[in-house]
Amino acid sequence: MIRNYFKIAWRNLRKNKIYSFINIFGLAIGMAVTIIIGLWVHDELNYNHYFKNRDKIAQVFQTQTFNGNKGTGSAIPRPLEMAMREQHSDKFKHIVMSSWNQPSYLEYKDINISKNGNSMQEGAIDMLGLKILKGVKDGISDRYSIMLSASTAKALFGDEEPIGKIIKANSQYDLKVTAVYEDIPVNNSFSDLDFVKPWDLYANSMDWVKRSIDSWGNNSFQLFVQMNDDQTLDDLNKQIERIKLDAPGAEDTKQYNPVMFLHPMDDWHLRSEFKNGVKTGGRIEYVWLFGIIGLFVLLLACINFMNLSTARSEKRAKEVGIRKSVGSSREQLIRQFLGESLFVVVIAWVLAIIIVLASLDGFNKLASKAIEFPWTNPSFWLASIAFVIITAVLSGSYPALYLSSFNPVEVLKGTFKAGKLAHLPRKVLVVTQFTVSIALIIGTIIILKQIQHTKNRPIGYSKEGLIQIPVMSQDFLGKQDIMRNAFLSSGAAIAMSTSSSPTTNVWSNRSGFLWEGKPDGFQEDLAWVEVSPEYVSSLGLKVVEGRDFSREFPTDSNAVLLNKTAVKYMGLNDPVGKLIRSDDDGEDEPMKVIGVVEDVIMQSPYEPVKQTIFVFDRHGNASYYNLRLNPDRSVSQNLETIEQVFKEHFPNLPFSYQFVDEEYAQKFAAEERIASLASVFTVLAILISCLGLFGLASFVAEQRTKEIGVRKVLGADITNLWMLLSKDFLTLVAISLLIASPLAYFFMQNWITKFTYKTNISWWIFLMAGMGAILITMITVSFQSLKAATANPVKSLRTE
Amino acid sequence: MIKIKDLEKYYRTEEVQTVALNKLSFEVKEGEFVAVMGPSGCGKSTLLNIIGLLDDPDGGSFEFNGIEVSGYKERQRANLRKHNIGFVFQSFNLIDELTVFENVELPLIYTGVKPAERKRRVEEVLEKMQIMHRRNHFPQQLSGGQQQRVAVARAVVNDPKLILADEPTGNLDSSNGNEVMQLLTELNEQGTTIVMVTHSEHDAKYSHRVIRMLDGHKVTESLLV
Structure with a gap:
């Protein structure tokens, strides 16, 4: 039986090439987008998963109030470390002072390279769980020692044994290499930790750092902690929030009402935005946004599937009738059509995987990621199976239920005509598709406009032909x-x-x-x-x-x-x-x-x-x-x-420099990435919707062949007929515009409030999106309409 | 085998109600070959669809092999249908995407016959219908007469007790038509009950009994043998 189903499914696919192309290709694009977004979301959610203690690691943050405005940041004063050790050392496994991640010149023989790293206290290695490849675990216990990442060691020593070698840091200190640790992968904090130097060296090298030892007002350092397993964040936050406020010697800072708290590692990447002292989210919003876009694009492709299947129903009605008359039950027909849907989805999925493989490099560049295809990840394959089944059911259930409900007598007698209501779900689906597409167009235009608006802002100096050379040694x-x-x-x-x-x-x-x-x-x-x-x-x-x-x-x-x-x-x-x-x-x-x-x-x-x-x-x-x-x-x-x-x-010393205009452009990188991703997804969403529309238009034109012939004989010209066939679709797109505009306005208004220097959401954006959508619809539909309208009426009448 | 009493069927549109069957009663015994005749719209196809369990009556009773089936659910009807009834339509109604062999095989698939047995039975019936050489062709590649022979093959492959034929020669020229009628006669002689709707007096002569209908009820009934 199953073989019979697949045989029919396969022959149907081959027989209706345009339909099959639209269905499979459209679905494959939709799935590819969803898979890529899925991989991206997975990558984002797995940020910092390299650190096995991540659920117990936190950074100490403080919120201070200046003239009523609360500002939150990670910079803390040095005496905080001692206060924490004295009052709370029993609650933490590690309390680790650290400098900022800074470049240092590292010199060995005639090699001198600039690398980034931190000066940290000893517990850092155990806290971060750095994987020691060579040397000792407590490699920064001596003041004149240094631990190197594998790639840094390779750059300095090549194939030579690094352990025990003396290198010069910033032409100033001779440091002994005590350990080499595995490079920290890119989707992690500390991924640019090329070396770790002892905090002790840092604290005693520069005057301003030395002076800061008892200065509560100099917020220039970082403090990381690893909580004991029995401690919870909320409890600890209550215990440390007043630690600076109540500290002897910190009186001068009281006016800023400093509140200390722990910012957990799990939140560093995705939830690091604070407004008025409250955590308001951050990058997680984009994770949600793109997750939703991914599902929407898939939904659009599924809608094509449903629409084209039901539009073709009249052609398949006869088959349903025959199968029922030779003994098929409705359940068997539902199973058959779901099976066909599964068949198409599996083909589309294979194609989607090929598309993903072909575009992953480009996507990584666009999104500034290093995502690899998870060949060996069983969860990916399990998720894929679930994904294929869900897509098959989602896109196949409506056609299956609809087609299997046909009355065999009517379809075999040839009196079957889909009722007026049969077109309604199809129209609703087209409106859904175009609502999503138009909303995406509007959203993308607003993002681009915001970026352009900010770029056009006068910056106050001339950045062209300006370079900066770092001279921190x-x-x-x-x-x-x-x-x-x-x-x-x-x-x-x-x-x-x-x-x-x-x-x-x-x-x-x-x-x-x-x-x-x-x-x-x-x-x-x-x-x-x-x-x-x-x-x-x-x-x-x-x-x-x-x-x-x-x-x-x-x-x-x-x-x-x-x-x-x-x-x-x-x-x-x-x-x-x-x-x-x-x-x-x-x-x-x-x-x-x-x-x-x-x-x-x-x-x-x-x-x-x-x-x-x-x-x-x-x-x-x-x-x-x-x-x-x-x-x-x-x-x-x-x-x-x-x-x-x-x-x-x-x-x-190695010579390094930066173009100021390039550095400035970096400020737009995050938003531009969002804009490029949004643009790509919007284009794909429109493409998928248009594919569907094209397919629908061709079926409608086919369905009305006789009507067109009669009208032509009675004197209708091509324009009349083109209008006749196109206006239904244009109406649907116009309705979509009416729904999409307020939706997009609401969401984008919300998005844009996060910028102080913001563009306005002008009426012409909606007009442009609407005109664009209508133009695209006209082009898509006209191809079929004109084909039908210019056909020889004698031929179309003969189809009776 | 078939016992129909006071059978009623209406078709409703928004404004009018048309009576298709009006208190129709008759019986068909096992092994009989009955022709149903009457002008277009007299309700004969409706009758055939109800007997074939493709359609529900609005009133009256319908017994099949002594069991009242008019209130059967979709699943029960499908089950009864696939084991007992074969259809032959005027317009053949073969599935265009399936070959001759596959079209004939279809009822066996739905009754759960094993593949090897299916192959044997399909080949046997194709042989009998003299269409074996066309087994791998698609319906559009066959002449009308050949298509109808495939349809008859499909109708009998499951060894149904009853064959319902809805103007089986309506789309055929006279020589192909005669061939099909000959086939039906042979099947009847082998014990299959046949109910055939037809416009053709010529075809009706192949049957044992002719029921004439008008406006949804029986007007005459004449025995031919």
Whole structure:
């Protein structure tokens, strides 16, 4: 019996090639999209699964209140570590202080490479469960030791034995390699942990770190913990929330009402957005969004299947009648049609797997992922089987129930005509399809518009032809003037400045200042950038009041520039000449405001520019050289020369640089990824819907062949007939537009509120989406309509 | 074998109700060959569909082999049908996607006959209908007469007690028509009961008894043998 079913299914597929193509290809695309999204969602949900203690690992976060605005972040002060150890060490297996992930130069013989890593306390290795490939587990117990990732060890030593070798870090310390650990895979936090250095070394190397040992106000470090197995997050959060507030010596920070809490590792990747001190979600929203899109695309493909099967019902009615008359029960027919559906779904699934395999690389690039096809994962195959069965039932049940319900007498007599109501479900399905497609079009346009809107925002400086060279090693100390002269005289650069933060970020925020007219109880929070006098001119910042820094004025060593937002924020009416003092010790000379510059976007382009103070860099705290390339020479020529100059002065250091415009573009990467994914899925959704529409149109045209013939004989012209055949579909698409518009508006309005600097959802978006949908419908349907309308009426009448 | 009493059937549309069968009563004994005649719309096909358990009567009783079947559920009817009744239609009603062999095999599949046995029986009946050489052809590749022979083969392959033929020669020329009638006669002689609806006086002559209908009821009944 089953063989008989498949035989018929196969012959039916071969006989109706267009129909089969639409069904199988459409379904395969839908399934491929769902599989790819499924793999992506799986990858997202499995973030940090490399760490076996992940359900017990957390990072200490704090929420502070500045002028009524709560801000949450991971930066914590150093004394917190001791307080935690003293008061709560019995509740934690590990308490681990860590620096930020920073680049270091690692040098062995004539190899010098820049790698990223953290300085961490000893428990880190056990907490993260790093897999030691060589050497010892407690590899950072000695101050002058270092543990390397396998790839870092390979880069430094090649095939040489790394354990016991001495390498130089940042041209400063000789560190002994004590262990090599397995590289941490990409979909994990710490995946860029190329090395681990001892916290002890870090804490004792730099003055500002040493000074911070008892400073509750200097939030510049990270603290990780691993809870004991019997502890719960909620309990611990209650116990530590006041730890900073109640700490002796932390009185100065009380005004910011610091609340400490544990942010669990399971939430780091997907739920790391905080608004007003409350966790509001994060990337998980996109996981949901794409999960839903995946299901929708599959639904669209299933709808095609249902629609085309039922549209073809009149052709298969006879078969149903015959089978019933020779003894088939309704259940057997239902089984037959479900079997056929399963057959088609299995073919589509095989095709979908091929499509997935072919497109996975491209998708990985688009989504910035390293997803592999899970050949050996039994859950994937089990899920696939379930997925195939569900799809088969979903897409086959309606046709099966519908077709098997035919009255054999009517269909065999040839009097069978699908009732008026039979078309209703089909229409509802088409409307569903186009509602989803149009909503996706609208959503995608709004995402793209938001990105464009933000890109068009004036950034306040000229980023073209600007490069930044990271100079965070000790080697560069005190060399900035020499280097500026060298770069300028080489002819490759026309300007150079230094800054303590890259042009595209701010690494330091400060508070605790006094100025004339400061409102009582005002809790300021200023972005702090230390710069050389050429900063404004080299970047092309615009001075709107007062003057720029100048080497001509020795007093400028105490000078600062404010951005426009800072002037407003601090409530300065006539800022130039105003003095700003530090409120903790009176010894430092006050800083004098010499000018105001136009706002510059350094942080998120979606947020308002932060109040920023640009400080004359007296201490040589440069982290970056900013070079404006010579526009009269080619970029490659300039870079070649700059590298030569660099190597002349720092022969042992690797030369690395970043284009500022590329760095800035990075800020849009996340949203652009979303936009590209959404665009791809939208196009596929439209394609699938159109395939279905095309199939339906061809069946309708076929069904009405006789009517068209009669109308033609009676004098209808092609336009009349085209209208006749197309208007039903256009009506359906118009209804879809009416449903999709408010839905899309609601969801996108919600999405866009997360941006402060946001575009408006204009009426023309809906108009455009609607016109687009109608145009696509017309093109799709017209092909069939015109074919039917131009056919010879004698021929169509003969079909009777 | 068939006992019909006061059988009624109506067709309703939104505005009108048409009476298809109006208190119709008659019997068919086992081994009989009965022809039902009458003008178009007199209810003869409706009658055939009810006897064939494809349709429900609206009133009256219908006994098949002594059992009242008019209230049977879909599943019971399908079961009774596949074991006892074979159909021959005017328009052949072969499944276009199946070959001759597969079309004839279909009833055996539904009655759960094993593949080897199916093959034997299908070949036997194809041989008997002299259509064996066309076994792998599709219906569209056959002439009308050949198609109807396949349809008859399909109707008898399960050894039904009753064959219902709805104008079996209506789509055939006279020589093919005669061949089909000859086939039916042979089947009847071998013991199969046949009820045939026809317009053709010529075909009716092959039967034992002719029931003439008009407007849903019996007007005359004449014995031919």
